[in-house]
Amino acid sequence: MASKYHVPADVPDELIDTFIANMDAATCGTGKMNLFACDQKIEHLNDDFYDGGKEIPLSSNDPAHLFEIGARATAEGTIGVLAGQLGLIAQYAREYPDIPYLVKLNSKSHMVGTSQRDPISQALWSVEDAMSLVHNGINVVGIGYTVYIGSEFEHEMLTEAAQAIREAHELGMISVVWMYPRGQAVTDEKDPQLISGAAGVAACIGADFAKVNYPRGWDGMSQPESLAIAVEAAGRTGIICSGGGSLPADEFLGRLVDQMQISGCRGAATGRNIHQKNTGDAVRMTAACKAVICDGASLKEALDIYNGE
Numbered sequence: 001m002a003s004k005y006h007v008p009a010d011v012p013d014e015l016i017d018t019f020i021a022n023m024d025a026a027t028c029g030t031g032k033m034n035l036f037a038c039d040q041k042i043e044h045l046n047d048d049f050y051d052g053g054k055e056i057p058l059s060s061n062d063p064a065h066l067f068e069i070g071a072r073a074t075a076e077g078t079i080g081v082l083a084g085q086l087g088l089i090a091q092y093a094r095e096y097p098d099i100p101y102l103v104k105l106n107s108k109s110h111m112v113g114t115s116q117r118d119p120i121s122q123a124l125w126s127v128e129d130a131m132s133l134v135h136n137g138i139n140v141v142g143i144g145y146t147v148y149i150g151s152e153f154e155h156e157m158l159t160e161a162a163q164a165i166r167e168a169h170e171l172g173m174i175s176v177v178w179m180y181p182r183g184q185a186v187t188d189e190k191d192p193q194l195i196s197g198a199a200g201v202a203a204c205i206g207a208d209f210a211k212v213n214y215p216r217g218w219d220g221m222s223q224p225e226s227l228a229i230a231v232e233a234a235g236r237t238g239i240i241c242s243g244g245g246s247l248p249a250d251e252f253l254g255r256l257v258d259q260m261q262i263s264g265c266r267g268a269a270t271g272r273n274i275h276q277k278n279t280g281d282a283v284r285m286t287a288a289c290k291a292v293i294c295d296g297a298s299l300k301e302a303l304d305i306y307n308g309e
Contacts, residue, residue, distance in 0.1 A: 238266030
C-alpha cells in the first residue's frame with residue numbers, strides 16, 4: 001500500500017492511517033521531527049532547571065514551564081512532539097491535551113557513574129500504560145526508550161526497546177529511541193564509528209527515529225559530514241541529533257542547519273536550548289527550529305524568526 005511515509009510491516013493494515021496520522025502530528029506533516037526533550041527532570045535531576053537565576057530563568061524550575069511552551073508552540077504549529085516521562089505528562093496533560101506527546105518509557109538519573117556500574121535504564125511503564133492516556137483523550141502519538149550501547153546491560157535494554165517498538169507499531173504509534181554508547185567498554189562516547197553503530201542498531205530494532213549525540217569528526221571530515229555516515233547507517237530510521245547544552249542562538253541554529261542540510265538528519269531533539277529561556281524566547285526558538293527542520297530555512301531566516309524580525 002502506497003503512503004506518504006514508509007510504514008513498517010509490523011503496523012497492522014487497518015492501523016496504517018492511524019500510524020500516518022501520528023507521524024503527521026509528530027512531524028508537522030513533513031516526516032521531519034522537531035522534538036522538544038522534556039525528560040531531563042530525571043536524567044539530569046535539577047541541574048538543568050535551577051541555578052539561582054544566573055543563566056536559567058527562575059520560571060524554568062517549575063515543570064509547568066515545559067507545558068506552557070509546548071502548548072503555545074502547538075497552537076502556532078511549530079512543535080513536533082513533547083517527549084517526557086508518562087508520570088510527568090499525566091500530571092499536566094488534562095490541561096494541555098492537544099500537545100503531541102511522546103511517552104518516555106524508561107529513565108535514570110546521572111548519579112551513578114560508569115566508574116561505579118555500567119548504565120542500565122529499564123522500563124518504568126509499558127506501552128499499554130501509555131495507551132491509557134490515549135483512552136483518556138490525551139494526544140499521545142508515540143513512545144520513546146533509551147538504550148546504552150556498550151553497557152554490560154545493553155541486552156536487557158535492547159530487549160525492552162525492541163518489544164516496546166513492536167507493541168507501539170501494533171497500536172499504530174511511532175517510536176523513538178535514544179541511542180547512547182556508554183559504559184566501561186566505551187572509551188569515547190562521541191566516536192563517529194560508535195555513533196554510526198548505534199544508529200544501525202536502532203534500525204535493527206525497528207525504531208522510526210533514533211536520537212544520537214553529535215559525533216566528533218572522522219579524520220579528514222567535518223562533524224556534519226561524519227554525522228552523515230550515521231544517517232546512512234540508520235537506513236529508514238530517521239536520525240535526530242541531540243541539541244546538547246545551551247549555546248548562543250546563532251551557534252545552536254547554525255549547527256542545526258548543518259545537521260539538516262549537510263548530514264541529512266530527519267530532525268533534532270532540543271531541550272536546554274529551548275526550556276532554559278523565558279516562555280516567549282522559548283516559543284520563538286521552537287519556531288526557528290521548526291523552520292530549519294521542516295521548512296529548510298537558512299541560518300539567517302531562522303535567526304530572524306528567533307529574534308522576532
